[in-house]
Amino acid sequence: MTKKKSESIKILMVTRETLSDRRYGLGRSLMPIVEELRQRGISADYICQIDLGQRATHWQIRLQHILASFTRNGETSTDFPALLYGLLERFNMGRLAAKLAAKQGYTHVHCHDPLIAAGFRFFLRFHFGCRAIWGVTEHGFGCYAQAMHEDGVRLGRHVMHIMRIWERHTLLAASWVIAPTSSGITQIAHDLKISPLPKKWHPLVHARPILNQYDKREARHRLGWNTDMVYLLSVGRIAPVKQFPLLIEACAKLKIKKDFQLVILGDGNSDPLQKLAQQLGFAREIIFATTEDIGLYLYAADLYVSASASESFGLANLEALVAGTAAICTAVGGVPEVVGEGALLTEPTLNALVEAMQRMLTDKELREVIVQKGQTRAKAWPDIIQITDLYEAIYRQVAAS
Structure with missing residues (x-):
């Protein structure tokens, strides 16, 4: 791969993880990909909540408290305070990603959460001239709204329906959608009533982990x-x-x-x-x-x-x-x-x-x-080189098209 070709794309990975989340979460699978891309001469970065400034974090918390105060009265089928917290932290990451994409010239923004992608898509309209291509990886099994519900953010029937519609529109607008298993991709399409399966949707497993070995x-x-x-x-x-x-x-x-x-x-x-x-x-x-x-x-x-x-x-x-x-x-x-x-x-x-x-x-x-x-x-599991090859192929394919 020539240096000229390697410099033609610049990738930003975005998650909503905290520093502690990265110890057991996406950081264990994403950082090796970022590092392998860099080894190839491709500019790649990875941001999460620790990259938010103090001011952005302060306003996220303050706005969450203000909005939550309007939803605490009475019993509801939806845990609105928890939902608002989740939405705000992800939209805040989408905002940061849009800002960095415009300021630092990222060609590809990879959102590891459809709500981050929705936030990125919203804030991108305020950065005129930014033409970053964006896509989504879904890390829950099935649609993300269902994953949030199973993870403790209780969603009532009507809110679940609205969240699924929002997620469906976001994924259909993305340049690529990835899930770590074929069954996961199929379940997302089923949950969101998307048929046939779009060609830009890809099952892409995590690479074989490298562990320190011990007796x-x-x-x-x-x-x-x-x-x-x-x-x-x-x-x-x-x-x-x-x-x-x-x-x-x-x-x-x-x-x-x-x-x-x-x-x-x-x-x-x-x-x-x-x-x-x-x-x-x-x-x-x-x-x-x-x-x-x-x-x-x-x-x-x-x-x-x-x-x-x-x-x-x-x-x-x-x-x-x-x-x-x-x-x-x-x-x-x-x-x-x-x-x-x-x-x-x-x-x-x-x-x-x-x-x-x-x-x-x-x-x-x-x-x-x-x-x-x-x-x-x-x-026999694919290693980091094989998996990064597939990521790079997706990035270059959407750029070419």
Whole structure:
């Protein structure tokens, strides 16, 4: 690729993540793409909420408080304060993206959220002469309004309908739409009543993660873990969609000879989960932690468990396969498409989860088979170079057309 060709596009990735979100969220999959694009001589940047100035953040919070004060009276089917907060933070990122696109000459703005895209599209009209091409990646399974609802932002029927119409118009106006699985793309089109599937919509998986590798004994030594205890690991921010209470209840029903320790890697308020574990008679408090080295925990754990109610992809699930950690995942969203036979799939119910965990902890042969299949699948997974090739092809195709 010549230098002249590489300089012909300039890409801005935009998310609504906070700094803590990036530890377990999109940053783990997007930053390697940005870095690979830069290696190719392509100008690429990635912004999130930490890039907002103090003034912009101040006005976002102030406006949210003002608007929320008009919606707190009476019971409604929609959680308007939470919805307004989500809309404002995403529109604020769209505003910043439009400003930077006009000021710094970005040719492509990649919005990792349709509401950010709607905000970008709105504010772009105030920057005359800016001709940035824009597109969207949907990171929820199915339409984004449904994903927000499942993630704890309660939406009533009428508000859900309006949000879906808004999302539909935004996606149809985008130059590209990406989802991390084929099933996810299909579900979005179904939810938004879009048929046939537009040619500019693409399933594009996250690249195979690169983890720091450890011997199990070494990893446990570094973490200060007991060599004789069974460690169960789950990963994800503390949010309703991750169903950590379900996981805790399932752990309380396990019948295994060795004592176990539940470890949850994720930001958020862990107090209610710790209290639930105490009520259910856990012998040990749950270990809650945050880390920049997820591989250390995966190599140290005996069993990785994801109890999510919905996942568009589930990057932590794929990381478990890469690490060779025996994995149990709920068969939701795009998870079966990602893990295949490399994890023991189960229904997202208490009895099913207990049965799956019991089987994996007591059947050594089953664990070994699952681990072998998982590692085989992980080794065949597309790497960052292959995935960046596909991103670059999309960017150049829309620019040419």
